[in-house]
Amino acid sequence: KAGVTQTPRYLIKxxxxxxxxSCSPISGHRSVSWYQQTPGQGxxxxxxYFSETQRNKGNFxxxxxxxxxxxxxxxxxxxxxxxxxxxLYLCASSLLFRGTYTDTQYFGPGTRLTVL
Amino acid sequence: xxxxxxxxxxxxxxxxENLTVYCNSSSVFSxxxxxxxxxxxxxxxxxxxxxxxxxxxxxxxxxxFGDARKDSSLHITAxxxxxxxxxxxxGVANTGNQFYFGTGTSLTVIP
Numbered sequence: 001k002a003g004v005t006q007t008p009r010y011l012i013k014x015x016x017x018x019x020x021x022s023c024s025p026i027s028g029h030r031s032v033s034w035y036q037q038t039p040g041q042g043x044x045x046x047x048x049y050f051s052e053t054q055r056n057k058g059n060f061x062x063x064x065x066x067x068x069x070x071x072x073x074x075x076x077x078x079x080x081x082x083x084x085x086x087x088l089y090l091c092a093s094s095l096l097f098r099g100t101y102t103d104t105q106y107f108g109p110g111t112r113l114t115v116l
Numbered sequence: 117x118x119x120x121x122x123x124x125x126x127x128x129x130x131x132x133e134n135l136t137v138y139c140n141s142s143s144v145f146s147x148x149x150x151x152x153x154x155x156x157x158x159x160x161x162x163x164x165x166x167x168x169x170x171x172x173x174x175x176x177x178x179x180x181f182g183d184a185r186k187d188s189s190l191h192i193t194a195x196x197x198x199x200x201x202x203x204x205x206x207g208v209a210n211t212g213n214q215f216y217f218g219t220g221t222s223l224t225v226i227p
Contacts, residue, residue, distance in 0.1 A: 004158070033215070042118065043159070043204065043217035058214060090158050107158025 002027065004093050004108035012114045018079040021111045025072050025093030031055075032074040033105065034066060037088040046089075049074055050096075078113075086115045119143055120205055120218035128224045129195055137190045137221045139205035148188045148207040150179055151217075159204055195225045 005024045013019050025032050033056075034046040045058040049068035066076045072093075078085055092105040123138045139148065147166045151159035163172050165181035165188060172179045176199075178191040188205055205218040 035217075042219050043206075045215045045217075048215075056214060092158070104161050104164075107160070109157050 004091060004106050006089075006091050006108040006111050008111060009109065010112045010114075012116065013081050014116050015081055015083060017081050018077065019081060019113060021076045021078075021089055021091075021113075023074045023076070023091030023093075023108060025074070025091075026106055029093035029095050029106075030072055031094045031096060031103075032068055032072065033092045033094075034074070034076050035090040035092065036060075037090055037110070038086075043090070046076070081115045083115050086113060088112050118219050119209060119216045120207070122203075122205060122218040122221050124221060125219065126222050126224075128226065131196060131225055131227050132194050135192050135195055135223070137192075137203050137223070139188045139190075139218050141186050141209070143209040143211055144185050145207040145209055146185070148181055148185075148205055150188070150190055151204045151206060153202040153204060154200075159202075192223075195223075197225045197227050199223060200225050 004026055007022045023032055031050045033048040035043050036046055037043045046060055046064055047054055047066050048056040052068045063079045068074045088110040090107055090110045092107045094103045094105045096103045120139055120141050129135055147164055149164045150162045152162055153159040163179045165172055165179055168183045168185045170181045176193045180189045192199055200223060203221045208215050
C-alpha cells in the first residue's frame with residue numbers, strides 16, 4: 001500500500017507570494033491533518049480535515065487555509081508569505097477522524113518551504 | 117510556551133549506553149504517543165500509552181505514562197546507531213481537541 005505523498009518536496013518563494021501544497025493520503029484514509037515544523041517552534045498542528053470538512057484548527061492566522069476533496073486528497077494554501085513561514089510542512093493521514101485517539105497517523109515526507 | 121516539554125533537548129551517547137527521555141506537561145492527557153523522525157522523513161509512531169501508570173515495552177524501548185497522565189518517559193537500553201533520530205511525544209490534552217507535539221529530543225548514537 002502506497003504511503004502518504006506530498007508535492008512538491010521543495011519550494012522556494014518570495015515574501016508576499018502565495019503557495020499551495022498538496023497531500024495524497026493512504027488509500028482508504030479519510031482524515032488528513034497538516035503540521036508546520038520549524039527549529040524554533042517544533043511541530044505545530046495547523047488543521048484537520050475529515051470527509052471534506054475542517055474538524056479542528058490550530059492557532060495560526062487566517063493566511064493559512066486548506067481544503068479536502070471528495071477523494072480525500074488535501075491542499076494547504078498560505079497567502080501573503082512571510083519569512084517566518086519558512087518551514088517543513090507535514091501532512092498526516094488516518095483512517096478515522098483523529099478524535100479517536102487510538103487511530104494511527106501516517107506522515108508524509110513533508111514539503112520544505114523556503115521564503116526569501 | 118509549549119504544552120509538552122521534553123528533556124533533554126539534545127543527547128549524544130556511545131553505542132551500548134542506556135538513556136531516558138522525558139515528556140512533561142502541566143495538563144492532563146487522555147493518551148500520549150511517541151514518535152521518531154529521521155532526517156528527510158515524517159514522524160513514525162512508536163507507541164500509544166493510554167492508562168495512567170501504563171508501561172509498554174518494544175524490544176529495547178520502554179515507555180511509561182505517569183500516574184496522573186501529565187508526563188511520560190522513553191527509556192532505551194543498549195542504544196544502537198539505528199536509534200539516532202528526533203524523538204517526539206504528542207497527544208490531545210483533556211482541555212481541548214488540539215493535537216500537541218512535544219519540543220523534541222534529538223538523539224545521536226555514536227558507533
